[in-house]
Amino acid sequence: MREDGAADGGCDGNRRSFLGIAGLVTLALAPGVSLIAYAEGAARKHAGAGSQRRWGLLIDTAKCKESCTACVTACSAYNGWKNEGRPTDAQWIRKVQVTDPSTGFSRSVPLMCQHCANAPCVEVCPTGASFRRADGIVLVDRHICIGCRFCMMACPYKARSFISENLSGQRPWAPRGKGTVEACTLCVPRVDAGKVPACVEACAREGAGAMTFGDLHDPASDIRRALAAYPSVQLRADLMLDTGVRYEGL
Amino acid sequence: MLAIRLIIPTVVLALIAAAPAVAGRVPMPKIPAAKGAHCVRPTQWMRKNHMKLLMQLRYEAVHEGIRHKRESLPGCIACHVSRLPDGKYPSASSKQFFCNACHEYVGTRIDCFSCHSSRPDAAYEMADGLRHPVARAHQAGRGSAAGWAGAMALVAGRAASSSSRGAGRTRAKPNQGAAATRRERLRGRF
Incomplete structure (x- = not known):
């Protein structure tokens, strides 16, 4: 349908010059635009829990001494909970003596939230307050927890506590309050800051160095190397919860 | 007609002159001064939208593990809560407490501080505001x-600096002189 080759060429020329100008404009604008995007992206995305990691804990029960409670004391001090022996007192971590009655084999182990991949507490929560972070840490969002305690009933490790009284003097990094359920957080503020949980640090410093913290997805991490080298178990492995806390020597 | 032309501006001017006296009779909240040079967002924006920002930061911190040091509740507290003349920190339910100064005035009640600490934490003290x-x-x-x-x-x-983050995020203390210059330049912007 073309009638005039020259007109066609002219049109092509116009397009070329337009593209040229557009290109120049883009060149002039793009650096500024991408600077904003880059600067803001870097500001908002510099941290955050991603599923490329899964935090885990390995406890060597052969090293853990019955008399030592350094992990419990450190957790209590860092997170600001107290257990004065009353049945309803908070208990993020506790020492448990496990004994095989048929042989008499006995070990003292620290027991806390096992940070399951298939966490029953998350499944039963009616509000979504009990949740699993992308990096495997199971937490309670106490802003939306209604204190129904379903999760406490669902947890096979009795890892969660309910706060039934008004509190004061909470730690700035560990908010806690009446009417909500709480448990071991694997010291998320510390983990997000690149440190290890308070119990692990205390075990290495005052205890026997029985606890190893690390990334279960990283084949080069201490915890993965130890898991590969020695046999370990998950507590109540029959429930197939895929726990983040593993025990050696049980 | 001329009289009206004269009277109306006079009345208007008189009203404007009298305005401070009228405003003085209205009880206003006494908002305790913050320590930093200015807020993490423009003050006017914060007056309207601080709750939205807090909700966003809360979600990011709890669910996504994105923690900002200054843009966080402890960061707000570090800047906005100071010791009273008697050396104690104000109770979160008193009028001397930053949040409560306005909330009590407008008749709203927040329950943040039944769980969260209302005292500044040394780790969040402002370096340069x-x-x-x-x-x-x-x-x-x-x-x-x-x-x-x-x-x-x-x-x-x-x-x-983030490439060496494994050993715990340490942030170099900003140059005090540079911070002061920056504050000087920014003064009056918000």
């Missing part, structure tokens, strides 16, 4: 090429 290197550059050179260049330089610096 400004939050983020990028935001700082935005504010310092808003809209200008120098601002973007500054932002890029800071981002580059940030990337370099």
Whole structure:
């Protein structure tokens, strides 16, 4: 349908010059635009829990001494909970003596939230307050927890506590309050800051160095190397919860 | 007609002159002064939208593990809560407490501090009253090429420093002189 080759060429020329100008404009604008995007992206995305990691804990029960409670004391001090022996007192971590009655084999182990991949507490929560972070840490969002305690009933490790009284003097990094359920957080503020949980640090410093913290997805991490080298178990492995806390020597 | 032309402006001027006296009779909230040079967002924006920002930061911190030091509740507390003349920190339910000064005035009640600490934590004390290197550059050179260049330089610096983050994020204490100059430049902007 073309009638005039020259007109066609002219049109092509116009397009070329337009593209040229557009290109120049883009060149002039793009650096500024991408600077904003880059600067803001870097500001908002510099941290955050991603599923490329899964935090885990390995406890060597052969090293853990019955008399030592350094992990419990450190957790209590860092997170600001107290257990004065009353049945309803908070208990993020506790020492448990496990004994095989048929042989008499006995070990003292620290027991806390096992940070399951298939966490029953998350499944039963009616509000979504009990949740699993992308990096495997199971937490309670106490802003939306209604204190129904379903999760406490669902947890096979009795890892969660309910706060039934008004509190004061909470730690700035560990908010806690009446009417909500709480448990071991694997010291998320510390983990997000690149440190290890308070119990692990205390075990290495005052205890026997029985606890190893690390990334279960990283084949080069201490915890993965130890898991590969020695046999370990998950507590109540029959429930197939895929726990983040593993025990050696049980 | 001329009389009206004269009277109306006179009345208007008289009213304007009398306005401070009228405003003085209205009880206003006494808002305790903050320690930093200015807020993490423009003050007027914060007056309307602080709750939205807090909700966003809360979600990011709890669910996504994105924690900003200054843009966080402890960061707000560090800047906005000071000791009273008697050396004690104000109770979260008293009028001397920053949040409560306005909330009590408008008749709203918040329950943040039944769980959260209402006292400043040493780790969050303000170094120079400004939050983020990028935001700082935005504010310092808003809209200008120098601002973007500054932002890029800071981002580059940030990337370099974040590569050594494994050993715990340590942040170099900003140069006090530079911080003072920056504060001087920003004074009056918000």
